[in-house]
Amino acid sequence: MSDSPKQPDPLTMIIFGASGDLTRRKLAPAMYNLSAGGNLPKFRIIGFARRERSDEQFREDLHKAIHQFSRAGTVDARHWKAFAPCLSYLSGDFTDEARYKELKDRLTAAAQELGSGNRLFYLATPPSLYPDIVRCIGEMGLNEPEPGSWTRIIVEKPFGKDLETALALNREIHAVFSEDQVYRIDHYLGKETVQNILVLRFANGIFEPLWNRNFIDHVEITMAESIGVEGRGGYYEEAGALRDMVQNHMMQLISLISMEPPIAFEAGEVRNEKVKVLRAIRPYTTESVKTMVVRGQYGPGRVEGQPCVGYRNEPGVAPDSNTETFVALKLLIDNWRWAGVPFYIRTGKRLPRRVTEIAVRFKQAPYLLFRDTDVKQPDQNLLVLQIQPEEGIFMQFGAKVPGPKIRIQAVNMDFAYGTSFQEDNADAYERLLLDCMLGDATLFTRHDEVETAWSIVTSIMDGWKQLDDGQGSVAMYGAGTWGPREAAELIERHGHRWRLP
Numbered sequence: 001m002s003d004s005p006k007q008p009d010p011l012t013m014i015i016f017g018a019s020g021d022l023t024r025r026k027l028a029p030a031m032y033n034l035s036a037g038g039n040l041p042k043f044r045i046i047g048f049a050r051r052e053r054s055d056e057q058f059r060e061d062l063h064k065a066i067h068q069f070s071r072a073g074t075v076d077a078r079h080w081k082a083f084a085p086c087l088s089y090l091s092g093d094f095t096d097e098a099r100y101k102e103l104k105d106r107l108t109a110a111a112q113e114l115g116s117g118n119r120l121f122y123l124a125t126p127p128s129l130y131p132d133i134v135r136c137i138g139e140m141g142l143n144e145p146e147p148g149s150w151t152r153i154i155v156e157k158p159f160g161k162d163l164e165t166a167l168a169l170n171r172e173i174h175a176v177f178s179e180d181q182v183y184r185i186d187h188y189l190g191k192e193t194v195q196n197i198l199v200l201r202f203a204n205g206i207f208e209p210l211w212n213r214n215f216i217d218h219v220e221i222t223m224a225e226s227i228g229v230e231g232r233g234g235y236y237e238e239a240g241a242l243r244d245m246v247q248n249h250m251m252q253l254i255s256l257i258s259m260e261p262p263i264a265f266e267a268g269e270v271r272n273e274k275v276k277v278l279r280a281i282r283p284y285t286t287e288s289v290k291t292m293v294v295r296g297q298y299g300p301g302r303v304e305g306q307p308c309v310g311y312r313n314e315p316g317v318a319p320d321s322n323t324e325t326f327v328a329l330k331l332l333i334d335n336w337r338w339a340g341v342p343f344y345i346r347t348g349k350r351l352p353r354r355v356t357e358i359a360v361r362f363k364q365a366p367y368l369l370f371r372d373t374d375v376k377q378p379d380q381n382l383l384v385l386q387i388q389p390e391e392g393i394f395m396q397f398g399a400k401v402p403g404p405k406i407r408i409q410a411v412n413m414d415f416a417y418g419t420s421f422q423e424d425n426a427d428a429y430e431r432l433l434l435d436c437m438l439g440d441a442t443l444f445t446r447h448d449e450v451e452t453a454w455s456i457v458t459s460i461m462d463g464w465k466q467l468d469d470g471q472g473s474v475a476m477y478g479a480g481t482w483g484p485r486e487a488a489e490l491i492e493r494h495g496h497r498w499r500l501p
């Protein structure tokens with residue numbers, strides 16, 4: 001993980017999919033903010049997409065997008081004057097090899113202007129186009145760095161749709177780029193609160209000694225969205241919550257919370273430990289899918305006071321769709337640190353509110369000292385890492401209620417980012433783009449990490465396929481609830497209860 005604000009060397013960024021949603025919402029605002037914050041060197045951005053656009057129109061499009069989506073909510077005229085001339089546009093189909101000749105010429109010209117041949121390709125396109133784009137880049141020789149320069153490629157999620165397709169995509173990419181040129185992005189890793197998991201664990205002496213099966217009873221991870229599929233029903237029908245959230249974001253949180261301490265804070269070492277713990281996750285069998293995994297789908301209901309239709313009535317969704325909009329699962333990590341400690345994870349759409357948090361529940365005190373008083377079994381100690389929208393950490397423990405009797409009540413010790421730090425919270429894409437430009441891959445996903453995460457998720461999908469032959473349809477839940485009854489039962493079977501976030 002780099003220590004910004006180091007400045008990268010001059011570079012040209014080529015955005016494949018420059019007229020798309022991701023470019024407008026995230027990439028353009030991130031590059032603008034980095035530039036306005038003085039974090040960028042001399043640079044050029046070449047936008048590449050299908051529709052016809054002049055350079056001037058492209059600049060206007062991005063100006064509007066930055067105005068709409070940038071965290072500042074505005075475009076500073078002075079910064080824009082410096083930023084806009086660095087933008088240009090190339091139109092064409094990504095499968096048309098002739099357009100890559102034009103791209104090569106533009107890159108040569110940019111390198112001369114900048115005095116640097118550094119190139120950053122960004123794949124912000126439908127994933128089905130990744131293989132064609134990578135192949136064409138290779139055929140034009142644009143993958144090879146100029147002497148003294150670097151060439152890197154950022155690949156957006158989804159990275160494959162199961163283990164087999166992820167392996168195939170890695171093969172196609174590796175035919176053109178070496179692994180150290182490839183930056184697979186999961187924007188969750190760019191969030192301050194996610195990076196803080198490592199700081200909490202490894203920069204403090206008090207937590208790590210407790211961070212194991214001797215003291216932790218279980219871990220709950222919740223990643224809830226209140227929104228539905230937002231007009232992307234067609235996409236979601238192919239994805240579902242397991243692929244869309246568990247394979248990437250959830251696996252990232254699980255690996256950060258459960259990994260062994262790396263020997264150095266450096267990309268290779270951190271990623272080695274993440275892969276190692278992912279490999280220790282017990283794969284699912286058809287039998288364990290039945291008892292340890294719940295898939296749900298929202299029906300009609302109300303979220304935040306607003307009525308909403310059920311998933312099957314969303315545009316682009318089949319009326320008899322079995323796609324899951326909710327998954328809850330119990331996950332076991334078979335290693336010395338975690339043997340026997342269940343990790344309960346759940347994610348879903350149309351839940352009561354948007355919230356992501358990790359709750360670590362510690363074991364009870366070994367002996368109830370206050371048994372001749374009114375005190376029943378006190379609550380388990382709880383450490384909650386709040387990822388979003390609240391950003392912070394709190395610890396819950398029992399305290400004596402003032403008065404002559406012994407009564408115990410759970411109280412909180414709180415840390416909130418907003419009140420503890422004055423610094424502006426940079427967007428995840430700003431952080432990750434800058435890290436990539438600096439050649440720091442710590443917060444990007446390595447090929448074996450993606451493959452290991454897919455192998456776990458694929459074992460669940462295989463189980464579902466088997467069950468679909470006979471039983472096994474999704475469990476319905478009302479929009480605005482915390483998921484189907486079966487999700488509550490999953491954790492209650494082991495004497496626990498989901499925390500109400």
Ligand SMILES: NC(=O)c1ccc[n+]([C@@H]2O[C@H](COP(=O)([O-])OP(=O)(O)OC[C@H]3O[C@@H](n4cnc5c(N)ncnc54)[C@H](OP(=O)(O)O)[C@@H]3O)[C@@H](O)[C@H]2O)c1
Pocket residue numbers: 016017018019020021022023025048049050051092093094095123124125126127129156157158
């Ligand atoms: N949107 C997000 O917030 C978000 C978040 C995380 C990850 N992602 C990932 O980012 C990627 C892009 O998503 P998106 O939402 O930006 O998609 P999008 O809005 O559909 O944009 C797709 C882009 O690709 C271009 N394109 C498609 N086919 C092309 C072809 N054959 N030749 C040339 N250009 C072509 C489109 O150009 P024209 O429109 O000019 O045809 C457009 O610029 C996807 O992999 C997605 O999963 C997106």
